Amino acid sequence: MEVAPRYRMINPENVTSLDQFNQVLRSLLDGLRSKAASGGSLLKFATGNTSAPDFKTLYGLVQCTLDLSELQCNDCLDTIAGRIPDCCNGKEGATIEAPSCKLRYEIYRFYHPSADELTPPSNDPATTKGKDGNNTRNIIIIIVSAVVGFVILIIFISIFLRTRKFKEKFEGNFSDNGPYDNNRNLILSSLAPYVHINNGGFYNTSIGQDLNQVYALALCRGDSPSNESCNNCVKATSQSIMTQCPYQKEAFTWGDKEPPCLVRYADHSVSGILDLPPVLVEYVGNLTDLVKSNLTEFHQTWVSLMDGLVKEVSMGSSSLKFTTKKAKFNTFQKIYALMQCTPDLSLGDCDVCLRQSVAESQACCLRTIGGNVQRANCYFGWALSPFYSPHTDASPSVSTTRPQINSTVDNYNGMSTFQKYDSLVQS
Template structure:
């Protein structure tokens, strides 16, 4: 930042902070939640609510953590209340703020069953619902600064996002007494806070979802705050909280050098300058009651760059818990295995089902994939992306813990003729739309621009309601700023899904993922796998086969026989058309994912004519193999390798 602007900001700090304190006891915002209905005068609920308010106003005892949750009465007429004070205020100030909040909210919402009010220093809410330990996003209130950023917007956003990311990790890793963190970098001051009854995962998810509203609600502003029922954050270009020694930024250090991959016997296995670190990450800033860094054991030599790994930490789950959950990685719990290593189903003590990805000790491919997922997917929150719940690095074990998907992956249903009938056309269309929304989030709507690089049916997981969730971010790349494409001399991915410019030249972009989505869309419609389609079609790819049928007006001949009765012809033909647009040879001709979303949703849009797909990355099979025998099928079995060359990632 220019030194002159730093001086101006510094000069205004004292005045602005005093002004903030003078209005701190005025309510910022309140909501009478009409959707939960009203209570009747002299009802049992009103009596319980009045008792609750009385307790909060005069009978609660000050504690050092500023969090109170109290109930009055019995369900269904129980009144449940939560009060939370900002983590840097003293007990007397906290109790004074809560007293004002309870009195004011009762006056402002005289007969609403549920209500919430926010002050600068505290929050108070009540309802007849069970809310203790429950993460809720709505209703929320955002308040941007009136002033625009006066220094480079892109630099400001990168610095601010990196600061918030590290504070979220710090706060969410706190304990049941406090989940609060503050910090400052380059004259940007920030605070994040969760109600401490939330789990680590829920706290992180709550804050991350609110931070994601910044581009839409607080773009180019010097400051912004978002307050919700379960968490809140704020950033400003002046100090607005009580500074403690932990908030003083560390002295400048040299940017850490990304860890080198393990030695490889393949001299072409290096990938130039390709890396996945995020510019602008800062050290975690610890607070007394707000937890601290998760303690990892990086004793193994493969983790040469400890600083880089520690700057992207996840909630840590103890090894003994995961051993018990998976019956010591028993064979009966094994769900599958990939280049990374085996995946096991587990059940935590509270009954929650999980999937545990275990890095094989003999795997050269999985180490960088592990680090990539740790640094990347924890930052992403979307209903169509699989949730990474935590990780474990103990006793040389490297484990990633995900939400469990009871219906496994899309390929299990799609390419098994015995069970593909369970995927009727409405389900397939829902899956197509969900995958598209997930990729759109990665490309345009998340705080990071992510290129997945290995989108395929086996990397789309299905939850209990058959909703799709994109998984496996070990090969993903982060794009910064306005970057839209990059080169690599190490091509990774899966046969049949690679865009031609990536497979042949190592050039990848968001349009590479669009190509993979197009392949996947045609596979969902046809229930045929592109990277083994040549076994039946004289070396012809699914893509060129689909184009020929569509261009001859015979597109309906492509569809899986199991969806003939349930499909709507116009919808299927439109999806085939969109798929063919996505797999065109020239990336510039392919639509963006936002355009794909519009195409899928519109019933009247006129789609351009696609050009013929150039080729499909795969192997040619002689004509005599067009109808392979059983033995032929064994010889040409499906190649599930996830890389075009086998060497450590």
């Protein structure tokens, strides 16, 4: 069993009645933990909801990997629930993940309603015995239970994976195969070839009209080694966000590639607009004894490094706001850090985005060996070992040549394509 978690905070809004909310949350999670832990080898999963302060409803979901025993599942969920005061106290929603278990709670329903009606099997089907000893009846029970359990497992594995990597605003849905759906698929499928690292790795575009207009952007992290790597990342991330956010009108993700890239779409213009929530915070490991022996020096070096990075990135150009730096804090170890804003942000908005991310990382993860904070407008990562391309320690240069825009994308009906240099509007 592994319980060293990484966590994401999906809903950064603060609750108004902290003590009452925490009491309701503890009660909900305790009940779900017990229910999931008592599940058999087919499913260790539970969802539920309860009344929360201010006439709200609090929804929860917990799950353990199937290899855990009842005691191990209970301990894993109890351990990560114990991290809530450190990372997410007073927040209306959060997700905490460990390799062996996860939990999530929100003030809106984020899972399929049918999940509340399902109960994990408390015993393995193979051990089910009829009181009358009828072998035929036992076989039927085993087969039916196995089939039902398998179907339930597939459903909730899908739900679990859907919530792992994507931050969604849940501000309205759209219908399958409707105009918005078609426009979203078209624009996201067309992003990758138009993102070029020699021009900052940023591309901003829109398609459609009126209520069916879709806005989208892509940004490759500044340490992307080549156009091919950048394009492949945007292509894979665009496909993933269409799959994992099938009906949301607005979503973003930095994806799973290394180095990652940002893909974002919405039903309204997002160009140059700072959007702090939602946020993904991840961290790994614990500080080594070598660092713990001098925490004061480590903290001072960390804070000074991040402050300098924020200032440098914020003052970047309208083509590129990206910097990496490293700082030595003892004879043997260094802190490595990377920051980036979407280049359409103003100096002030970039500063706010990054400082908020630094504050959240400092609040949750300063006793770890690294982490990152991902937003729709900025990215911040740090570690005690190199995690970005070495050539990026010197600020990368950006071509000042006017980009050549391939006209094939602009030929789509109702699509307007714009970058920092151009605005091409179709009639």
